Amino acid sequence: MTELRPILAILVSAVAIPVILSLKGRPNLREGVTLTVAFAKFGIIASMIPGVLSGTEYEFVVGQFGTGIELAFNVDPLGLLFGLLASLLWIVTSFYSIGYMRGLDEHAQTRYFASFAASLASAVGVAFASNLLTLFVCYELLTVSTYPLVTHDETDEARAAGRKYLAYTFGGGVAVLGGTVLVFVLAGTTAFTPGGIEELATADPALARAAFALLAAGFGVKAALMPMHSWLPDAMVAPTPVSGLLHAVAVVKSGVFGIARVVLDVYGPVTMKELGVALPLAAIAAFTLLTASIIALRQDNLKRRLAYSTISQLSYIVLGLALLKENALTGGLLHIPAHAFMKLTLFFCAGAIHVETHTDDISDMAGIGKRMPLTMAAFAVAAAGMAGIPLVAGFVSKWYLVIGALNLESGGLVFAGALLVSGVLNIAYFWPIVYQAYFESPESHDEKPLIGGPFGGRDEVRADGGEGHDSDDTDDHPSEGDVPDPQHVDHLGKHHEEHEHHGGPPAGGWDDRGWRGGESTWFMLGPILTAATLSLLLGTVPYTAVFLRIVDTIVSNLPGVVA
Amino acid sequence: MFELLNSHYNYFAVMLLLGIGLYMLIESRNLVKKVIGMNIFQTGIFLFFITLAFRTGGNPPIIKEGGGPYVSPLPHVLILTAIVVGVSLTAVALALIIRIYTEYGTLDEDKLKQLYYD
Amino acid sequence: MIEHLPVLLVVLPIVGGAIPLAASLVSDRAGWPVATLTLVGQTGLAGLLAWTVSSSGTVSYAVGGFAAPYGIELVVDGLSAAVALLVAVISLGVLAYARKAGPHSGPFYGLYLLLVAGLTGMTVTGDVFNLYVFLEITGLAAYGLVASGRDASAAVAALKYLIIGTVGASLYLLGVGYLLAATGTLNMADLATKLGEMAAYDSTLVLTAFGLMVGGLTVKVALFPLHTWQPDAYANAPDTVSAFISALVSTVSAYALARLLFSVFTVDFLTAVPVARWALVGLACVSIVAGSALAVSQDSVQRMLAYSSVSQFGLVVAGFAIATPLAVVGATVHLLGHAVMKGGLFAATGVIERKTGATTVNGYAGMGSRVPVSAFAFAVLSLAMVGVPPAVGFVGKWYIVLGAVNAENWPVVAVLLASTLLTLAYFARLVERLYFAEATIHSKPDEAPVTDGSGQAVSFGMIAVVVIAAALAVVLTAAVPTLEHVLRETLIPVLNQ
Incomplete structure (x- = not known):
């Protein structure tokens, strides 16, 4: 049925942009607008849940702008899943942003909040797009509106990261455009159809495969599939709320969501199987989730470690989609919200530590549990969830994923083995952080991280990454459009941050702030605890928390899915 | 060869004019000579059009009793227009050259380039 | 009255242009009001004409009552009506910019209106020789306008432009001679029918004519490697003139090229002589890549924008050369969209220079906060040019790519898609510097040097032009369905598909 709500949900934050910009001199009112809009957006989207669950789809057609260019929005269960998630977490992140930005007395806060509103408008646009072209439009706008957030710091490093971000994501956008054109030429339409567009099944298989490859590669850039992932760790120079909401939820998930749309609603499981494109995608995802976990072990900068963890977890979702089994699909789709809650918690914790103690490196965090007990407790819960320990969200989704993988006829x-090994690696890179926070002190702690020698460790890495300062300098000022070798940057990037921030415990060790919130402001603690609670809720009562019900509706609506 | 030259001499003249004009345009460093080259180039084109109009035994296209056959009047008309265009172009070019000379004191292209990019 | 519209459209600006020229003997003040009045009328006439064409199809007019093919015929179909309207609207818009930005002399406005007349003439004519005449009128006015800056470097640039432009136009004229020799006619419609019958498409005569005419026009369009006049001319002309000619002169020349392809040589020719199509498509692709590469290496923003035009017109010509209805619609959309975007960008550089003195890529650092409105408009226009949807730059590209895919011309598809990234390469660094870099220029506005010396003041009208161009770059997308409809009505018979 035609409804205004889909477009309203998008426009409400778009309209807020000029308002936010005009309130430059009145920060309290400005943040008030952000919060109001965030709640309004969530309210509008949430009001569509009952209808969507009972099978209604809300549609709004903006218009036809020439051959093949139809802008239309449609709220179906899959779109609702992403839209609901993004808008819910925007509320949480907005509170956190206020605490974070004011805590650090950041510059250009007006631009920051305006870009945030624009990003959310585009992200919800991605969610509700009802054809590939509309999805592409919003996908590109998302790139543009997040660029100011990545470059927010205005340092050379931030500019380089922003350049890399634009180059990667616009490159991906070009591939998506190419794929969209091909799909339109082959099928005569780009409208999403559950189970796939019929004409694609009968189209020239070579071209259909080419189109799939282009679309998967294009969306794969934002989904950080290897080898197109290296923008993500670099983008961690952005303020932490940005890393949290955008680089763990909205932006990267828009890539994953794009792949989900392509797999489920453009090609459909049956055509995917006939074309034989599912297995390569699954293989890439499996490779990414293992490799990224291993690289994460070697990161000393907390945010970079989280970034590699994100890369790995995103591939869980892609793997779930590519396996084309009912349980795997459920697991993959449920991992979208599950990972979002957990990773948001983790990023918020990293941000809180940064604001309060200016510490960014894991090796400086021994004994920090004394200084920030609540924060580290939330961190521990989310980390456990990442590893797939029961009662936390990650367990449910990974359970479905493993079952789905085992259901496969061959391979x-x-x-399943890749999923389990990666789970173990998750523990390996998260547990030391939690352990040393509570059970060690700055004076007496082991060498961390886990792998010593030339592959890890603090001093060794310093030698490894920056043999001399010359190589360091060249990377500080990369020439235009020059994309440095990803592996190279990983080390150097970490190396920079060690230079720039002088965190770590104060001379007399961490002071004891107790368990009653003396460690930070409630603007930051509240969001952290909310996000942690949400991940527990999703882990214990997934049906009541609505998300699993939405996922079930999506999967049961799909023709051609075999158990 | 000689016969071809004899029967198509006008075309050879056209090619010669176009060649000389283009050569001056590219080779000469003096701006005024460049403009002259441009004029010669255009003259080649004019001659080409007029050649098109020719027919053996044709009279000037002024209609009178038993006057035919006539040569084609159309190219003449076109070239009259083109000459006007060419003259105005030359005028503009010379005006610009005067301005350049008063400013930079030279008409040498190479010297001008040095001054110009400083 | 209605039936005389096509010719009125050419006559009005010529008559209007004579007035400021004459009045300048007494006072220079008359220029702007007369020009505005003339162009308001011109816009009204062009709108009326476009409406007539869209409601009742192609309009043709025999000049002086001499019937075609003997007399000169003016023909206005969907494509030419759209371009004529564009010329009228943009020249009116740039006037709002010129009021303060100058130059303020009477002769300037005379030339300005003469240029409008020449451009409109090129648009509406249906005769290849008449096209040559208007091409030269356009050229003469443009040379004069480029030189109208106070700086003598403008004269050098204008002379370079004149010499290269004249050679281009002369080559075109030579081509006309070959066509005349082959068919004995100059009327476009007449040529289209006679070319296949009287002279084989692949005869040396016809091929030479094609090569000369297209070669001559690509000089005017400024495709690589015949673009060398353009950066100097755009960078040295007064800002008003840069905005005006960058928006329109190459645009109308590209239109003339399309007219030549579809109404004179026809699609049959392109199909019968694949090498002609490949040559044109190849030239366009080289232009896209080389133009972008040159743009990236520029330090001056205006020169960068000029090279960007080289690249963007490659896109347009590629669309025309593919010659399927979709590709032609795309090329037309991009042609019109590019005019608005590039004009807006040049106008923005003028405003930014006047306010801050910044003219180079490095000088633009940190200007986002110094000139927020113009910088924002500049950023929007840049992104629209890159092809970020839903701006009009994206729509044109979408159609051209769609047409290329339909024609299964895969190398071209690859270049077209890559052009997005190439464009991004030079615009992203500007946007980045505008907003995310420390300012390198700290001088107060009144200390800022302005090359053409016409004052530092920035009027409301100038900023309005920039902002409206940015808004149009996004909003024009909504007009695409109408344009596509009109184009399909009148172009399908021409494209015989």
Whole structure:
């Protein structure tokens, strides 16, 4: 049925942009607008849940702008899943942003909040787009509106990261455009149809495969599939709320969501199987989730470690989609909100530590549990969830994923094995952080991170990454459009941050702030605890928390899915 | 060869004019000579059009009793227009050259380039 | 009255242009009001004409009552009506900019209106020789306008422009001679029918004519490697003139090229002589890549924008050369959209220079906070040019790519898609510097040097022009369905598909 609500949900934050910009001199009112809009957006989207669950789809057609260019929005269960998630977490992040930005007395806060509103408008546009072209439009706008956030710091490093971000994501956008044109030429339409567009099944298989490859590669850039992932760790120079909401939820998930749309609603499981494109995608995802976990072990900068963890977790979702089994699909789709809640918690914790103690490196965090007990407790809960420990959100989704993988006729063991090994690696890179926070002190703590020698460790990494300062300098000022070798940057990037921030415990060790919130402002603690609670809720009562019900509706609506 | 030259001499003249004009345009460093080259180039084109109009035994296209056959009047008309265009172009070019000379004191292209990019 | 519209459209600006020229003997003040009045009328006439064409199809007019093919015929179909309207609207818009930005002399406005007349003439004519005449009128006025800056470097640039432009136009004229020799006619419609019958498409005569005419026009369009006049001319002309000619002169020349392809040589020719199509498509692709590469290496913003035009017109010509209805619609959309965007960008550089003195890529650092409105408009226009949807730059590209895919011309598809990234390469660094870099220029506005010396003041009208161009770059997308409809009505018979 035609409804105004889909477009309203998008426009409400778009309209807020000029208002926010005009309130430059009145920060309290400005943040008030952000919060009001965030709640309004969530309210509008949430009001559509009952209808969507009972099978209604809300549609709004903006218009036809020439051959093949139809802008139309449609709220179906899959779109609702992403839209609801993004708008819910925007509220949480907005509170956190206020605490974070004011805590650090950041510059250009007006631009920051305005860009945030624009990003959310585009992200919800991605969610509700009802054809590939509309999705592409919003996808590109998302790139543009997040660029100011990545470059927010205005340092050379931030500019380089922003340049890399634009180059990667616009490159991906070009591939998506190419794929969209091909799909339109082959099928005569780009409208999403559950189970796939019929004409694609009968189209020239070579061209259909090419189109799929282009679309998967294009969306894969934002989904940080290897080898197109290296923008993400670099984009961590952005303020932490940005890393949290955008680089763990909205932006990267828009890539994953794009792949989900392509798999479920453009090609459909049946055509995917006939074309034989599912297995390569699954293989890339499996490779990414293992490799990224291993690289995460070697990161000393907390945010970079989280970034690699994100890369790995995103591939869980892609793997779930590519396996084309009912349980795997459920697991993959449910991992979208599950990962979002947990990773948001983790990023918020990293941000809170940064604001309060200016510490960014894991090796400086021994004994920090004394200084920030609540924060680290939330961190521990979310980390456990990441590893797939029961009662936290990650367990439910990974359970479905593993079952789905085992259901496969052949090769299931390989994928299930990859999932389990990666789970173990998750523990390996998260547990030391939690352990040393509570059970060690700055004076007496082991060498961390886990792998010592030339592959990890603090001093060794310093030698490894910046043999001399010359190589360091060249990377500080990369020439235009020059994309440095990803592996190279990983080390150097970490190396920079060690230079720039002088965090770590004060001379007399961490002071004891107790468990009653003396560690930070409630603007930051509140969001952290909310996000942690949400991940517990999703882990214990997934149906009541609505998300699993939406996922079930999506999967049961799909023709051609076999258990 | 000689016969071809004899029967198509006008075309050879056209090619010669176009060649000389283009050569001056590219080779000469003096701006005024460049403009002259441009004029010669255009003259080649004019001659080409007029050649098109020719027919053996044709009379000037002024209609009178038993006057035919006539040569084609159309190219003449076109070239009259083109000459006007060419003259105005030359005028503008010379005006610009005067301005350049009063400012930079030279008409040498190479010297001008040095002054110009400083 | 209605039936005389096509010719009125050419006559009005010529008559209007004579008035300031004459009045300048007494006072220079008359220029702007007369020009505005003339162009308001011109816009009204062009709108009326476009409406007539869209409601009742192609309009043709025999000048002086001499019937075609003997007399000169003016023909206005969907494509030419759209371009004529564009010329009228943009020249009116740039006037709002010129009021303060100058130059303020009477002769300037005379030339300005003469240029409008020449451009409109090129648009409405249906005769290849008449096209040459208007091409030269356009050229003469443009040379004069480029030189109208106070700086003598403008004269050098204008002379370079004149010499290269004249050679281009002369080559075109030579081509006309070959066509005349082959068919004995100059009327476009007549040529289209006679070319296949009287002279084989692949005969040396016709091929030479094609090569000369297209070669001559690509000089005017400024495709690589015949673009060398353009950066100097755009960078040295007064800001008003840069905005005006960058928006319109190459645009109308590209239109003339399309007219030549579809109404004189026809699609049949392109199909019968694949090498002609490949040559044109190849030239366009080289232009896209080389123009972008040159743009990236520029330090001056205006020169960068000039090279960007080289690249963007490659896109347009590629669309025309593919010659399927979709690609032609795309090329037309991009042609019109590019005019608005590039004009707006040049106008923005003028405003930014006047306010801050910044003219180079590095000088633009940190200007986002110094000139917020113009910088924002500049950023929007840049992104629209890159092809970020839903701006009009995206729509044109979408159609051209769609047409290329339909024609299964894969190398071209690859270049077209890559052009987005190439464009991004030079615009992203400007946007980045505008907003995310420390300012390198700290001088107060009144100390800022302005090359053409016409004062530092920035009027409301100048900023309004920039902002409206930015808004149009986004909003024009909504007009695409109408344009596509009109184009399909009148172009389908021409494209015989």
